[in-house]
Amino acid sequence: MPRDLQCLAHCLEEIRPFSLRIYGTVDSTNNLAKKLIQSGVPNFIAIVADSQTAGRGRRGRQWISPPGVNIYTSIILPKECQAPEIAVGRPQLHPLLASVVVCDTLRSVAPEVGRETGIKWPNDILISERKIAGILVERTSDGSSIIGIGININMTEDDFPPELRERGCSLYTVTGRRFQRGEILKEMLRGFRDILGITVDDLLREWTARSCTIQTVVKASMPDGHVIKGVARGIDREGRLIVDAEGERWIINSADIEHIR
C-alpha cells in the first residue's frame, strides 16, 4: 500500500459506519463499486484506488488518474433511509451532499485557500475558478447510490494535459505544499459520517452558502445543445439550478455551466 495511505489502516473507529477497501490500480472505482454491490457487499463502504486506467467523469469524459498523487474513491450509500426529510434518503441530492463534504474537507486541510474554495453547480469543486475535484454519482439497478470522487492532490502543473492546465489545479499547485492522501480521505469520511443526518432544508442552505454559482451570470449548455445565458438564482429541492434567462425562469436538471461574472 502506498505510504501516504497507510494511516487509513488505523482509523477505522474514527470513520465508522464506513469501512474501507484499498486497491492499487483499477479501471474505475465506480465500476468496482458496481461489481461489489452485485456481489452483495454491505453499504457504507469507501473504495479507494491508487490509480485508475479508465477513470470517468460526467458525460462520459475521461478523468485523469495517474498513480501516487491523487484521490480516487467511490462511496456506497444505503438504498433507503428512515425519514423523508433526511437528505441522504434522496439520491438526487447526493451530488450536493458530496460536494459540501469535499468542499469542507479541502477548506479544512488547506485553510490558506479556504476563501477561494467553492462549489460550482452541481458538484464541481473549484479553487479560484479552477477545478480541483469532480464528483460522479451513479445509481445501480437495485437503487444503491455510488458517489465517485476524484480530488487532485499532489499533481504538478506538468502532470496536467496541456488542455486542462489553465482550467484545473491540485492542492499542490495552489498551496505549494505536499499532502498525505490518507489524512485527507480520513477527514472526508468523517465529513460523510457527520452529514448523514442532515435534513433537506439544511443541506440546501449549506450547499448555497458554499456555492460560487449562485447570483452569478452563467452560460448553461444543455445536453440537447441549447445554450442560455442568465443569472443563477438558486437551487430547488431536487437540486436543480434555477436560472433567469431570456425573460424566462429555467429549471435546469443537467447542463454544463460556465461562470461569466
Ligand code: BTN
Ligand atoms: C466530473 O467532474 O466529471 C466527475 C469526475 C469523477 C471522477 C471520480 S474518480 C473516482 C470515481 N471513479 C471514476 O471513474 N470516476 C469517479
